[in-house]
Amino acid sequence: xxxxxxxxxxxxxxxxxxxxxxxxxxxxxxxxxxxxxxxxxxxxxxxxxxxxxxxxxxxxxxxxxxxxxxxxxxxxxxxxxxxxxxxxxxxxxxxxxxxxxxxxxxxxxxxxxxxxxxxxxxxxxxxxxxxxxxxxxxxxxxxxxxxxxxxxxxxxxxxxxxxxxxxxxxxxxxxxxxxxxxxxxxxxxxxxxxxxxxxxxxxxxxxxxxxxxxxxxxxxxxxxxxxxxxxxxxxxxxxxxxxxxxxxxxxxxxxxxxxxxxxxxxxxxxxxxxxxxxxxxxxxxxxxxxxxxxxxxxxxxxxxxxxxxxxxxxxxxxxxxxxxxxxxxxxxxxxxx
Amino acid sequence: xxxxxxxxxxxxxxxxxxxxxxxxxxxxxxxxxxxxxxxxxxxxxxxxxxxxxxxxxxxxxxxxxxxxxxxxxxxxxxxxxxxxxxxxxxxxxxxxxxxxxxxxxxxxxxxxxxxxxxxxxxxxxxxxxxxxxxxxxxxxxxxxxxxxxxxxxxxxxxxxxxxxxxxxxxxxxxxxxxxxxxxxxxxxxxxxxxxxxxxxxxxxxxxxxxxxxxxxxxxxxxxxxxxxxxxxxxxxxxxxxxxxxxxxxxxxxxxxxxxxxxxxxxxxxxxxxxxxxxxxxxxxxxxxxxxxxxxxxxxxxxxxxxxxxxxxxxxxxxxxxxxxxxxxxxxxxxxxxxxxxxxxxxxxxxxxxxxxxxxxxxxxxxxxxxxxxxxxxxxxxxxxxxxxxxxxxxxxxxxxxxxxxxxxxxxxxxxxxxxxxxxxxxxxxxxxxxxxxxxxxxx
Numbered sequence: 001x002x003x004x005x006x007x008x009x010x011x012x013x014x015x016x017x018x019x020x021x022x023x024x025x026x027x028x029x030x031x032x033x034x035x036x037x038x039x040x041x042x043x044x045x046x047x048x049x050x051x052x053x054x055x056x057x058x059x060x061x062x063x064x065x066x067x068x069x070x071x072x073x074x075x076x077x078x079x080x081x082x083x084x085x086x087x088x089x090x091x092x093x094x095x096x097x098x099x100x101x102x103x104x105x106x107x108x109x110x111x112x113x114x115x116x117x118x119x120x121x122x123x124x125x126x127x128x129x130x131x132x133x134x135x136x137x138x139x140x141x142x143x144x145x146x147x148x149x150x151x152x153x154x155x156x157x158x159x160x161x162x163x164x165x166x167x168x169x170x171x172x173x174x175x176x177x178x179x180x181x182x183x184x185x186x187x188x189x190x191x192x193x194x195x196x197x198x199x200x201x202x203x204x205x206x207x208x209x210x211x212x213x214x215x216x217x218x219x220x221x222x223x224x225x226x227x228x229x230x231x232x233x234x235x236x237x238x239x240x241x242x243x244x245x246x247x248x249x250x251x252x253x254x255x256x257x258x259x260x261x262x263x264x265x266x267x268x269x270x271x272x273x274x275x276x277x278x279x280x281x282x283x284x285x286x287x288x289x290x291x292x293x294x295x296x297x298x299x300x301x302x303x304x305x306x307x308x309x310x311x312x313x314x315x316x317x318x319x320x321x322x323x324x325x326x327x328x329x330x331x332x333x334x335x336x337x
Numbered sequence: 338x339x340x341x342x343x344x345x346x347x348x349x350x351x352x353x354x355x356x357x358x359x360x361x362x363x364x365x366x367x368x369x370x371x372x373x374x375x376x377x378x379x380x381x382x383x384x385x386x387x388x389x390x391x392x393x394x395x396x397x398x399x400x401x402x403x404x405x406x407x408x409x410x411x412x413x414x415x416x417x418x419x420x421x422x423x424x425x426x427x428x429x430x431x432x433x434x435x436x437x438x439x440x441x442x443x444x445x446x447x448x449x450x451x452x453x454x455x456x457x458x459x460x461x462x463x464x465x466x467x468x469x470x471x472x473x474x475x476x477x478x479x480x481x482x483x484x485x486x487x488x489x490x491x492x493x494x495x496x497x498x499x500x501x502x503x504x505x506x507x508x509x510x511x512x513x514x515x516x517x518x519x520x521x522x523x524x525x526x527x528x529x530x531x532x533x534x535x536x537x538x539x540x541x542x543x544x545x546x547x548x549x550x551x552x553x554x555x556x557x558x559x560x561x562x563x564x565x566x567x568x569x570x571x572x573x574x575x576x577x578x579x580x581x582x583x584x585x586x587x588x589x590x591x592x593x594x595x596x597x598x599x600x601x602x603x604x605x606x607x608x609x610x611x612x613x614x615x616x617x618x619x620x621x622x623x624x625x626x627x628x629x630x631x632x633x634x635x636x637x638x639x640x641x642x643x644x645x646x647x648x649x650x651x652x653x654x655x656x657x658x659x660x661x662x663x664x665x666x667x668x669x670x671x672x673x674x675x676x677x678x679x680x681x682x683x684x685x686x687x688x689x690x691x692x693x694x695x696x697x698x699x700x701x702x703x704x705x706x707x708x709x710x711x712x713x714x715x716x717x718x719x720x721x722x723x724x725x726x727x728x729x730x731x732x733x734x735x736x737x738x739x740x741x742x743x744x745x746x747x748x749x750x751x752x753x754x755x756x757x758x759x760x761x762x763x764x765x766x767x768x769x770x771x772x773x774x775x776x777x778x779x780x
Contacts, residue, residue: 042620045690068590068626069557069618097556100592136478138541140555278768308755308769308776314479314541315530316754 013195021163025170028200040091075101082125092129096143109179110154123177131183138314144276156180157252161226168203185224208256214245222249268299278306300337423447424717434641440658458488484512486679489706493652505551506583508543517550525743538749558591568608579607587618605668619682620691633673646674647704
């Protein structure tokens with residue numbers, strides 16, 4: 001089973017940033033799947049983050065259309081469309097607004113297959129939402145709600161870290177026969193640029209990716225935080241001589257326990273980091289499972305460097321987010337335990 | 338402009354000030370000849386741009402001059418006793434739904450009221466424009482939803498209710514924070530996130546609160562059930578207060594609005610639902626978002642009124658009508674204010690990708706609330722140009738001072754990060770980005 005996604009450079013690639021890679025993925029989907037429809041608030045002109053630019057002109061207004069301002073309605077509508085057989089790609093304008101749709105996702109979408117005894121399912125539903133802090137988002141444009149959905153069996157939650165991963169993971173989500181929620185780190189929409197293949201390709205879900213091999217500490221993160229972790233790993237190597245293994249979890253639910261546990265068995269120390277508040281954040285789940293599986297291999301308590309247990313602040317954002325210094329401090333403490 | 342010239346001296350031979358823009362001296366030109374900047378010297382010595390506005394005023398003055406045997410009447414020394422104290426105005430009739438009669442079409446406005454509305458609207462306008470400026474200088478960050486163009490709504494509503502009534506609105510809340518009692522200083526300091534802000538700098542643009550004003554809410558439509566709850570509290574306490582619950586044309590399609598209509602009508606809550614229809618839900622025009630753009634009829638079992646939201650007197654009259662309806666115990670009522678916003682949805686939206694600049698210009702020139710009020714007052718001799726200009730200058734100064742304060746006030750202390758999460762006594766420990774440092778939360 002491939003642990004690493006090796007990127008085949010033989011196919012033509014184009015320099016794209018995150019939102020362009022999303023557009024490319026959606027373009028490929030609309031081209032190959034005649035039942036695919038994209039809808040959400042303001043997707044017709046291209047979306048507030050320009051993820052759907054040009055798709056309406058290319059594929060028609062009955063395949064890419066705007067919905068009114070009703071998240072619960074959007075997701076409910078998407079579930080219905082998916083059950084009837086269409087590939088429904090719903091966009092929620094910000095992950096912070098997904099809560100009116102929470103009931104539809106958790107009670108309707110996630111449990112459809114289970115409660116109908118596999119007679120019906122809404123597997124062809126994918127919900128996309130911009131996610132995570134952006135520097136000036138404050139309370140309602142910066143949230144990371146993946147932990148709320150991790151608690152719900154029946155859906156898949158996926159978070160990419162870069163344009164190449166985003167396109168592959170999004171296409172996997174759309175192809176996956178389960179309802180998926182795809183959170184896109186909004187701060188990376190323009191900031192992350194890579195050479196992305198134009199052809200469709202998939203990255204398998206529920207497989208964590210080891211970005212950098214190491215022997216002393218395992219660093220686990222997802223989305224924007226992975227880039228922070230890479231910096232921390234470099235800092236740790238340079239200043240402490242500590243070799244860090246950086247793992248991108250990619251799929252939050254169901255998550256790849258095997259990779260993480262194998263890594264912890266190797267290194268003995270684990271640091272998990274995310275922007276969401278620490279209590280009940282997904283790091284808690286990883287931490288708990290790892291201590292169950294690898295208790296005797298642990299050299300130090302598992303460290304979680306996460307946001308504070310406060311609402312995402314307006315002016316205090318630089319103090320709130322788990323930046324590289326906090327993670328570095330945590331590594332130091334773990335090494336010296 | 339000084340009329341103290343002897344009749345035989347030709348007007349155009351002197352240096353004269355244009356009456357309206359009198360700070361700028363213009364070399365006079367013979368009648369009919371073009372001055373600089375395309376202005377034509379008109380008979381009364383006005384520049385072309387102000388001629389239209391000043392015509393009525395001029396004729397009044399000239400009449401006064403004629404009565405005094407052609408002697409000089411110096412305009413600037415005009416006493417306030419010369420102004421009419423109140424005037425009756427005809428306003429647009431409101432469309433009604435499930436109501437036998439609508440708000441009055443003949444309204445009376447006194448001079449003091451007019452000046453107060455003018456000052457408030459001008460303050461709101463200047464405050465929003467200043468916020469625009471500060472945002473572009475990156476002194477205000479985050480999200481900033483500006484209210485300019487819709488001032489008549491806030492001022493009209495406030496004129497019809499008391500400060501003891503309650504009000505709740507969505508995120509385009511700077512105007513309402515001001516009318517409900519917030520000061521410009523505190524509002525601007527909140528925008529810049531400083532400790533002098535109305536929410537101690539922790540809320541920002543979308544989260545401003547003051548007494549009997551419940552915000553300032555970020556999530557679209559979520560404030561409407563809250564408003565109904567406040568109304569229930571008013572009814573329960575029997576204090577004859579009501580709650581004004583505002584939302585936009587975009588939010589009108591949210592499910593929770595309809596849930597609230599049902600509860601409010603069922604329990605006859607004293608709530609006025611107001612839909613501020615500015616034609617666009619962010620970038621989507623109402624025709625493309627709503628199956629029915631008659632937002633005042635959406636209540637179905639709740640009576641509704643559609644009001645011209647650019648006319649402060651219309652809004653005031655309709656709000657008075659609605660407030661009377663609610664206070665008499667008949668239950669909720671729905672008002673749709675047809676208004677317009679000049680800026681885009683927020684500062685990150687230029688506002689011209691889904692509507693034309695011509696459209697914005699047209700509304701600005703034909704239905705600007707401040708201009709309408711100004712014209713009304715001037716043409717009915719309720720105020721003079723100088724007086725209004727004085728108000729403008731004062732307002733400008735107030736805004737400048739507030740902006741100065743907002744820029745220089747220090748940010749809230751770091752301890753505030755964790756304060757006010759819960760109500761707790763003794764202080765609560767808050768876990769943070771690493772397990773070795775815990776912060777204290779005090780409430």
